[in-house]
Amino acid sequence: MAVTTVAQFAEQLKRPTAALIEQLASAGVPKKSADDALTEADKERLLEFLRSAHGTAGTQRKKITLTRKSTSEIKQADASGKARTIQVEVRKKRVFVKRDEAATVEEQTAAEAAQEEALRQREAEAEREAESLRRQEEALAEERRQREAREQPPPEPRERRRRHEGTNPSIERH
Structure with missing residues (x-):
C-alpha cells in the first residue's frame, strides 16, 4: 500500500x-x-x-446526487459543403436515495399484516360463497322433489287397479 x-x-x-x-x-x-x-x-x-x-456527525447521508458532464464535438457539413464543428455538452444528474432500515422493516411488517388480513378476508368470502351455494343447492333439490311429487300420478285405490287388471277381488286365485 x-x-x-x-x-x-x-x-x-x-x-x-x-x-x-x-x-x-x-x-x-x-x-x-x-x-x-x-x-x-x-x-x-x-x-x-x-x-x-459541520453538524453532520452520526447522521448518514440519505441522498447522494451525482452530476456528470461530458462534451463532444460533431463535424457536420452545411449546404455549401463547408464543414462545421458543433460542440455538444451533455449533463446528467442522478439522485440515489438511501432507505432507512427501520422504516423498511416497518413497511415489511405492515405489508405482511395487510397480506394476512386480505387472506383472511378472502377465506371468509369463500366460506360465505360456499354457504350460499350450499343453500341454493338445497333449495333446488327441494324444488326438484316437489316437482317430481307433483308430476307423479296419484296412487289409485286397490279396487280400481284390480278391475283394470281383470280380476275380481272376491275371487282369489290359487
Whole structure:
C-alpha cells in the first residue's frame, strides 16, 4: 500500500497544505510538516472531526446526487459543403436515495399484516360463497322433489287397479 504524505493528501483535496495541517492539528492528529505520512486512521479521524464541526456527525447521508458532464464535438457539413464543428455538452444528474432500515422493516411488517388480513378476508368470502351455494343447492333439490311429487300420478285405490287388471277381488286365485 502506498504511503500518503500530508502534501499529497492536500493536493488530492485541492486545499493548501498549511490549511490541511491546521485542520489535522485541530482534529487531534499530530502532523507538523508536509512530508509527514498520513495513515487511514488519521484520515478517518480528520473526517469525523470535520463532520462533527459541520453538524453532520452520526447522521448518514440519505441522498447522494451525482452530476456528470461530458462534451463532444460533431463535424457536420452545411449546404455549401463547408464543414462545421458543433460542440455538444451533455449533463446528467442522478439522485440515489438511501432507505432507512427501520422504516423498511416497518413497511415489511405492515405489508405482511395487510397480506394476512386480505387472506383472511378472502377465506371468509369463500366460506360465505360456499354457504350460499350450499343453500341454493338445497333449495333446488327441494324444488326438484316437489316437482317430481307433483308430476307423479296419484296412487289409485286397490279396487280400481284390480278391475283394470281383470280380476275380481272376491275371487282369489290359487
